[in-house]
Amino acid sequence: MIRSLFFCLCLLISLVGAAQAQRMPPEGSIMAEAKAATDAGNLAGAIALYEKAYAGNEPNAAEQLARIYLEGGEGLAADYDAAREWAERSVDAGETRGLLYLGKIWMEGLGVSADLDKALGYFQQADKAGDMKAARYIGLIALERGDDAAAVQWFAKAAEAGDITSQYYLGRAYQTGKGVAQNFAAAFRWYGIAASRGDLIASDGMVGLASLYEKGEGVPADQAKARALYEKAAALGNTAAKAALAK
Template identity: 30%
Template sequence: MLKNKVLFISAISIVICSLIACTNLNKQDKFPTLEEECKLAGSISKQCEILNKEDFTLDDKQAALGFLYLFGANTVIVDYDKAYYWFEKSATAKNNEALDGLGMIYFAGLGKDKDFQKAEEYFLEANKYGSKDAKLNLAELYRVKDFGRSPDFEKAESWYLLGVQDNPSRAYEGLSKMYLDQENYEKAFSFSEKAAELGNPEAQYNLGVFFEQGVYVKKDKNQAEFWYEKAAKQGHLNAINNLNILRQK
């Protein structure tokens, strides 16, 4: 009787081990390798273009593939699961772009639940390893009214100012939004102007709104049209709409 029990337990153990092995195998085989991605997509695909980048390390290619699936391109359909998978693989080598990509996924809730703490951790790690975007991503994270918490404008301002060295256009535009959130229209206008002069389409649109509505400055239809037109030429949809309405008045 004891012998039968031992045999029965052994049989269960074998089944359990087999199931675990199969699960792990499926987990590993869920997505194609870099080479398979290229083969499946075709020789002139973005996937093959990334694979054949001679100046890219393996983790660079993995991160690039992550962004390809995060945003999509041409015939490549957005796939957040694949994006996360490739970012995770690249992040094991401390690739700063992949770490930034994981932060973006948790910041925006792209295929994963929004998670402030995880987004913050990934952005901080990305910044530590030299990301050019992490400072401003952190600034945005602290500025937004999200995640069931109040904005931390002090931290946001600090990171925006640090980010000026990497991307002044985006940093100034972010600062203008932060001051708009605080209804400090003087500073909001000043930073919108700085970003607009650097060609930032969102800031150009915002300047158009300032002049059209007479916020902080006097109403000026010509100035509003000037800035809407600049943003519209860069494809800013709200600027295009506002410009058409303004010209009909």
């Protein structure tokens, strides 16, 4: 039960991360207009512009449509059938992120019956195609199946490639000693790398660092530093940090 709840939380974090990792399109392109509409919260307008960009063969339009329909947003309900259709078009256009979205759809059973084997196949394709986030999801499936050691190996691959969420997962593995020998110095290092960008996605790294200071694991116990890190992460919207402060 706990592992399943953690698995769902990982997916939620990953979706937010994918939304924030949108590539910067060329200035003056329809894709740039669509991104501006997305950033302004005008999802209906963004969809129309992304569809126009797709019709004009601008790259990454299909994957952005898949993302919007997968997540939904203010004034727009998620549409998993549309998400799957656009993800498949994204794959047809040679975009690895489409494979990632298809993997998520089958992993969580979004509009389909959940199928971890099918999801894993998409993530493995994305990994072979060079999508740096794919290894994270392969690791999550390994974690769900109880193979902590394999999960750590995949998190390490994605962490080394620069995936912030995987950097946090790797830090936590070193802190807890699940799937790898416990090493607080390595945990501190990876939490610090994960926290360095300073945004919501990076806030998990801040929470990890705070937990080390709170417990005195690998560093001298320092409740003031722990609280400061929890407060910084909470201000960014991190729910774990808010819960820690509430204690």
